[in-house]
Amino acid sequence: MLNFICYLLNGLSLGCIYALIAVGYTMVYGIIKLINFAHGEFYMFGAFVGYYTLMLLFGGSATGADVSFAALLGAILIAGISTGILAVIVERIVYRPLRKSGRIVALLAALGVSLLMQNGAQQTFGAKDRPYPHTFTSQRYPRMQIQPESLVPNARVMAERDVSVVFTVPKEHGRLTLVDNVVQRGNALDEFAKKRLDGILAQAKKDGCDATVYSYPAVTVTSYDGLIICVLATITLLLYLLVQHTRFGRAMRAVSHDFDAASLMGIDVSRVITGTFFIGAFVAGVGGTLGGGMYYNSVGPLMGLMVGLKAFVSAVIGGIGSIPGALAGALLLGVSEALVSSMIPQGSLYSDAFTFAILIVMLLVRPSGLLGKPASDKL
Amino acid sequence: MFDQAVAFWGHHLIMVGIWLTLTLSLNLINGYCGLFSLGHQGFWAAGAYAAGATVVFLPHGTGLNWLGFVLSFGVGTFVAALFGFLVGLPCLRLKGDYLAIATLGFSEILRNVVQNCSPLGSSLGLSVPNVMRDATGKIPNYFIYIALSWGMAGLTTILLRNLVRSSHGRAIQAIRDDERAAELLGVNLTSYKVLVFTSGAGVAGLAGALFANYNSFVTLEDFNFNAGVLMVVMVVLGGMGDLLGTFLATITLYFIPVLLALWLPATRIPVFYDPTQGGVVYSEIKNLWQVLFSVLLIVVVLVRPQGILKGVTLKWPKFSK
Numbered sequence: 001m002l003n004f005i006c007y008l009l010n011g012l013s014l015g016c017i018y019a020l021i022a023v024g025y026t027m028v029y030g031i032i033k034l035i036n037f038a039h040g041e042f043y044m045f046g047a048f049v050g051y052y053t054l055m056l057l058f059g060g061s062a063t064g065a066d067v068s069f070a071a072l073l074g075a076i077l078i079a080g081i082s083t084g085i086l087a088v089i090v091e092r093i094v095y096r097p098l099r100k101s102g103r104i105v106a107l108l109a110a111l112g113v114s115l116l117m118q119n120g121a122q123q124t125f126g127a128k129d130r131p132y133p134h135t136f137t138s139q140r141y142p143r144m145q146i147q148p149e150s151l152v153p154n155a156r157v158m159a160e161r162d163v164s165v166v167f168t169v170p171k172e173h174g175r176l177t178l179v180d181n182v183v184q185r186g187n188a189l190d191e192f193a194k195k196r197l198d199g200i201l202a203q204a205k206k207d208g209c210d211a212t213v214y215s216y217p218a219v220t221v222t223s224y225d226g227l228i229i230c231v232l233a234t235i236t237l238l239l240y241l242l243v244q245h246t247r248f249g250r251a252m253r254a255v256s257h258d259f260d261a262a263s264l265m266g267i268d269v270s271r272v273i274t275g276t277f278f279i280g281a282f283v284a285g286v287g288g289t290l291g292g293g294m295y296y297n298s299v300g301p302l303m304g305l306m307v308g309l310k311a312f313v314s315a316v317i318g319g320i321g322s323i324p325g326a327l328a329g330a331l332l333l334g335v336s337e338a339l340v341s342s343m344i345p346q347g348s349l350y351s352d353a354f355t356f357a358i359l360i361v362m363l364l365v366r367p368s369g370l371l372g373k374p375a376s377d378k379l
Numbered sequence: 380m381f382d383q384a385v386a387f388w389g390h391h392l393i394m395v396g397i398w399l400t401l402t403l404s405l406n407l408i409n410g411y412c413g414l415f416s417l418g419h420q421g422f423w424a425a426g427a428y429a430a431g432a433t434v435v436f437l438p439h440g441t442g443l444n445w446l447g448f449v450l451s452f453g454v455g456t457f458v459a460a461l462f463g464f465l466v467g468l469p470c471l472r473l474k475g476d477y478l479a480i481a482t483l484g485f486s487e488i489l490r491n492v493v494q495n496c497s498p499l500g501s502s503l504g505l506s507v508p509n510v511m512r513d514a515t516g517k518i519p520n521y522f523i524y525i526a527l528s529w530g531m532a533g534l535t536t537i538l539l540r541n542l543v544r545s546s547h548g549r550a551i552q553a554i555r556d557d558e559r560a561a562e563l564l565g566v567n568l569t570s571y572k573v574l575v576f577t578s579g580a581g582v583a584g585l586a587g588a589l590f591a592n593y594n595s596f597v598t599l600e601d602f603n604f605n606a607g608v609l610m611v612v613m614v615v616l617g618g619m620g621d622l623l624g625t626f627l628a629t630i631t632l633y634f635i636p637v638l639l640a641l642w643l644p645a646t647r648i649p650v651f652y653d654p655t656q657g658g659v660v661y662s663e664i665k666n667l668w669q670v671l672f673s674v675l676l677i678v679v680v681l682v683r684p685q686g687i688l689k690g691v692t693l694k695w696p697k698f699s700k
Binding site: 124 | 487677
């Protein structure tokens with residue numbers, strides 16, 4: 001049961017990454033009925049901008065010190081904004097001239113943009129995946145501080161709680177927090193583990209590091225998961241306020257409801273489309289920094305391919321065109337993927353097949369998705 | 380020198396025949412019946428892997444090698460057609476974008492299953508022993524394969540042209556033009572859609588069988604999403620449901636990257652300034668063909684979205700007095 005909750009939380013943070021991409025898919029589709037296949041590449045672009053911001057502006061490196069919270073937030077925002085600007089440029093040059101050309105042609109153009117961005121990134125950034133700069137070390141919560149003296153080695157009793165040492169190492173430009181596991185739940189805290197713990201503490205004292213011993217309950221959330229979930233929650237709230245309570249949001253809803261009528265009512269449709277592309281890509285860029293930096297810890301030119309497809313699948317599951325639907329679909333997909341990977345033997349090998357099987361079942365049973373409006377077939 | 384040229388151009392002539400077969404069969408599904416499929420690479424892969432497995436698992440011995448070679452074409456076609464039938468049946472209810480995504484989903488499922496199937500070589504690829512290669516692994520006579528692949532493309536063209544001009548072909552095109560009107564006029568939507576998917580997939584499987592036998596090696600990378608995208612682009616830019624257009628678009632789009640890679644100089648030019656990688660990043664102009672190709676693709680879509688040849692009728696010039 002406790003493991004189950006762990007998998008659930010893990011899946012939730014994966015679902016959040018999908019959700020950050022799926023939102024853009026669904027918003028663009030809702031307005032101009034275009035499956036923007038280049039959206040996964042916006043995610044990749046955002047990850048690269050975040051990478052370079054952290055490396056060049058904030059002095060990060062793959063093995064460096066922890067960055068400050070402000071620097072992390074700055075990198076996320078810069079990534080989001082530059083991805084948004086890129087999307088607006090792409091929309092202006094490629095999609096706008098094709099607005100009247102039919103959906104298949106626009107879909108082809110989107111596939112072309114996606115190819116261009118993949119190939120361009122391969123040439124400029126190199127084909128290899130790189131490790132993301134170190135932001136901060138993930139820690140587990142809730143935790144309880146314990147005194148090292150209170151741990152009495154006993155090889156015959158199984159430990160009920162995980163025990164690890166968290167210590168900070170002074171680096172040239174700041175501090176680096178490290179976590180060293182001493183004993184895992186279910187293993188005994190024997191002489192060997194106690195000796196190791198004492199060794200770590202002695203070394204930390206010699207190097208002038210602060211070291212604290214913590215014990216953890218069985219179910220914990222890592223700080224990465226927590227941050228990802230918090231970011232998604234914030235973005236959801238902001239999107240809700242934007243769509244429901246601003247003039248721009250009202251225009252967006254009107255255009256998505258009826259494109260022609262909205263333009264007849266004097267809404268500047270082009271501006272709404274530009275804005276939608278910007279917001280969708282902004283969110284994807286944020287997702288790229290979080291996904292590359294926290295979830296996958298790598299950045300590469302093809303990172304957006306599979307994640308983008310899965311985000312698209314979640315948008316379809318939730319009902320494409322509906323923002324709450326995309327969020328629900330993405331969380332559902334992330335959680336079920338994590339559960340399949342962990343509960344079924346060899347399930348992780350088949351998680352892609354599982355995702356697309358869900359998609360096909362969903363399309364057959366309820367093509368309009370969980371929260372989408374059933375499409376009326378006009379004669 | 381001459382041998383190298385034969386190997387180079389022979390290879391590309393064979394591959395273009397295979398690609399023509401693929402785009403022609405995709406044209407039946409996408410162009411003539413209007414079922415927008417993004418999963419044709421899956422049928423191609425199904426045919427290639429089925430044919431490869433036939434050759435690999437048939438007991439080796441004199442005579443049996445040729446049996447395997449011949450049999451593999453039948454098995455590849457059959458397995459891909461079966462797969463097309465299985466995809467076509469549930470996808471009948473879907474249209475447009477949704478159908479495209481569902482077919483893409485099916486091909487991704489196939490890909491994932493093959494990836495974890497060790498008898499088929501998982502993600503490492505499957506070596507297919509080839510009776511036509513000599514001990515050094517070279518193909519002594521390219522012309523047999525060129526004849527096979529262009530014969531296959533030609534046969535597909537003739538079959539497709541005859542099908543399109545028959546009453547069945549008119550029913551298929553009626554489905555594309557207006558599904559409901561076609562149904563009201565007595566066209567059996569279910570059987571025609573399944574027929575289109577099954578036969579289109581079967582022909583793609585035949586192309587896959589030839590590819591597996593010729594190339595002697597298949598990996599999943601040959602059948603990735605981008606390959607499927609390229610096929611769709613060829614069909615759409617050829618003008619959906621236009622045989623001559625498909626021919627021209629396929630040959631052009633196949634050879635543009637080949638020629639770009641051949642003709643672009645190897646000069647290194649700076650492409651990016653990246654302090655994390657030690658300064659300026661250089662790339663050979665030769666390697667930029669993919670970027671050029673995708674730019675070209677976007678430009679063509681922007682300039683002639685209706686297909687390169689749509690609206691242009693190719694006729695012999697008439698000289699009147």
